[in-house]
Amino acid sequence: MHFEVPKAKKFKEFGGEYVMIVISILTALALEQGFEAMHHRHLAHEASAKMNAELRRTIKEVDAALEHNEKKRQQLHQARDQLLAGIRAKTDDAELMQRFKKEWAEMMRLDLDTPTLHREAWEAAVANQAVTWLPREALENYAGAYGAIRDTSTYTYSGALMFLDAPRLxxxxxxxxxxxxxxxxxYQLAARMVAAYxxxxxxxxxxxxxxxxxxAENDSGHAGKSGS
Known part of the structure; x- marks a missing residue:
């Protein structure tokens, strides 16, 4: 920032030039803060758009996994229930094992879909501090969403594997x-697989x-801002 030293000899002229210098400095600072605030808003908007896109992609992948797993889950329930009915009816073991080979073995083939739960956009926004410029409500929404993703990745997947007991399977x-x-x-194996699914x-x-x-809340928030 550059400014000239007042050259006026009279106090009145000096005072006027001093005031102009102060105004120039304050104007420059205001402009700098304005540009910085604009930059922060841009970072926050960009981060929000990327996180919304990432969450939508995760939702789509989870929906596909649920649809895939549901078909397999129903088959497992059917095989387990039919096998249990045979055991309770004291059907001969050899007959039940023949039915397993012909009817239930394919139904019990493990085909568990565990979708990737993305966190890249959130982690990038945290790293470049873009999240600090988000509105408080939006920040809380994103933190809740990505916290749920973290917990699901940590506990749910490990829990499914715990139910399966791969060596025993x-x-x-x-x-x-x-x-x-x-x-x-x-039957015990089928019960474990059903529990995992x-x-x-x-x-x-x-x-x-x-x-x-x-x-949905973020979309409604953006729509409200656009309409205001």
Missing amino acids: LDIFSKAEMGTATPQEI DNLDNNLASLNKVLKTVV
């Missing part, structure tokens, strides 16, 4: 191929409900 399928597995072992899908459905609410 492989052991029973191996025994079934060798002809040494029992209907009771197959139920746990995963219930949590994914809850997550999507949160994400859809946040996106």
Whole structure:
């Protein structure tokens, strides 16, 4: 910033030039703050657009996973229930294992869809501090959405794997191929698989409900600003 030292000899002229210098300095500072505020608003708007797009993409992928898993989940429930009915009816083990090979083995093939839960846009907005310039309500919405994504990634996926017990699953399928597995072992395996699908899908459905609410609230907020 550059300014000249007043050259006037009279006090009145000096005072006038001094006032002009002060006004120039204040104007320059105001312009600088204005440009900075504009830059911050641009960062916040850009971050918001990217996060909204990312959340919509995650919602779409979770919806697809839920649709895929639901078909498999229904098959697993059917196989488990039919097997349990046979066990309770004291059907011969050999007959039940024949039905497993012909009817239930394909239904019990593990095909669990675990969609990627994206956080890249949020992490970028945190890194460049764009989130600090978001309106408080929008920031709380995004923080809630991405917090739910983090928790689902951490606990839900690990929980599904815990229900499955992969080594045990492989052991029973191996025994079934060798002809040494029992209907009771197959039922226990089916119960584990059903629990894994139920746990995963219930949590994914809850997550999507949160994400859809946040996106809808952000859209309504943007629409309100556009109309004002």
